[in-house]
Every structure is written in C-alpha cells, then in structure tokens.
Amino acid sequence: MVPINPPHRNPPDPRLVDALGAGNSSTRLRAALTAGTQADPGLTDVLVARCAIEPDFSVRDMLTWALTRLPAELTVPRLLGQLRSDRAQARSQALHTLSKIGDGSAWPAITRSLLHDADDEVARSAWRAAVVLVPAGHRRELATDLAAQLGRGDRAVRLSLSRALVALGDVVVPVLEQARASNDPLVRAHARATERLLHDPDAGFDLAVDEADRIVALGPERVGGAAC
Known part of the structure; x- marks a missing residue:
C-alpha cells in the first residue's frame, strides 16, 4: 500500500505571528481574533506558546478561542505538554483551554498535583477542567x-x-x-x-x-x- 502523506501546511503568516507578540495589547487582540477566524493549523504552536506568556486577560481569552477553532488532535497534545511547564501561567492557561475544548482524552493529565497546585490560578483552572473532563465513574x-x-x-x-x-x-x-x-x-x-x-x-x-x-x-x- 502506498502511504498517504499528510496534507502540506504552509507556514503561518509571519506578519500575524509578529502581531501576536506586538507591544500593543489591542494589536495582539486583533491578531488573536484573526488567528481564530482563519483557523490555520500552522498557528497551533505559536498560539500555545503565546498563551504561556500573554499578560492581558482579554488577549489570553481570545487565544483560547482561537485554539478551540483548531482540530483537537493538534491542540490537545501540545496543551498537555504545557501542564508540565515550570511557568504557572502556562499550566493555568493550558488547563483553561482544555476545559473549553472538552476532549475527554485529556482527563488522565488532570493530576492530583495540578488539583492541589500551590498557585491559586493553576488550581482554579484545574478544578474547572476536572469537572468538565471527569468520567462518570471518577x-x-x-x-x-x-x-x-x-x-x-x-x-x-x-x-x-x-x-x-x-x-x-x-x-x-x-x-x-x-x-x-x-x-x-x-x-x-x-x-x-x-x-x-x-x-x-x-x-x-x-x-x-x-x-x-x-x-x-x-x-x-x-x-x-x-x-x-
């Protein structure tokens, strides 16, 4: 059988990538909105990485929305990787985004250490994600x-x-x-x-x-x- 190659993905628009990291929060917000509207899988890593460091709440929320517009098979593994980050915001925002995606396959990653994280924002995000993702038997x-x-x-x-x-x-x-x-x-x-x-x-x-x-x-x- 001839293997089927995955569809070629063009690299993300560098202007949009730059705008996601612009100094002005309004510019970043518009860029996140554009990213969500385009739903370009090539932006997955950029959006996940930006969530970890974005200082503005409204922009972070828009970044999460943009990630929910992408296929879960792309976003969920990358978000799970963020749960092991030393950066509290990376863990918190990844948990928040996982709760919005609602993919039950992420449940095993909602560990007791996250539920009891010393950082209140991480713990709160873990609680919200847990009640969305928990199987009935747990x-x-x-x-x-x-x-x-x-x-x-x-x-x-x-x-x-x-x-x-x-x-x-x-x-x-x-x-x-x-x-x-x-x-x-x-x-x-x-x-x-x-x-x-x-x-x-x-x-x-x-x-x-x-x-x-x-x-x-x-x-x-x-x-x-x-x-x-």
Missing part, C-alpha cells in the same frame, strides 16, 4: 479530592472551589457533610457555603463567605461554638 473520587481543599484561599478561590464541587452534583453531598464536622471553622463555613450554593445557585454563598472571613479575622478561639 466523580465521587474527584469530589473527595476537591473537598480536601475547602477553606483554601480568598473569596475568589473559595467560590471557584464551591462552583466546581456544585458542578459535580449530588455526589458532593456526603463529602460536604463530612467537611461540616471538621475541626477547622473555616472548612466548616466553606462547606456550609457550598451546600447553600448547591441548593440555590443564585443565593447564599456571600453570607457564608463573610462568616468565614470573620472567623479568620477574629480567630477560632474567639468565635468558638458560634462557627459550628
């Missing part, structure tokens, strides 16, 4: 792993974790009940906030977060039984 295990981090971080981090847990559905109920028995008042408060969010996505979380912040400010020895 949802309870994921819920337990995520719940182990209740009480972590500031309000934005805690809300991200709560939303990830809520996205897993009823499998989180037992782990939240267990967390409410924690010796840590902040964990207990965060578990209550998550339960409220589970039952009513539009209300309840801010009140519990405010309580958790009050506990941190006063210290558990001063709050005592009021946090139970």
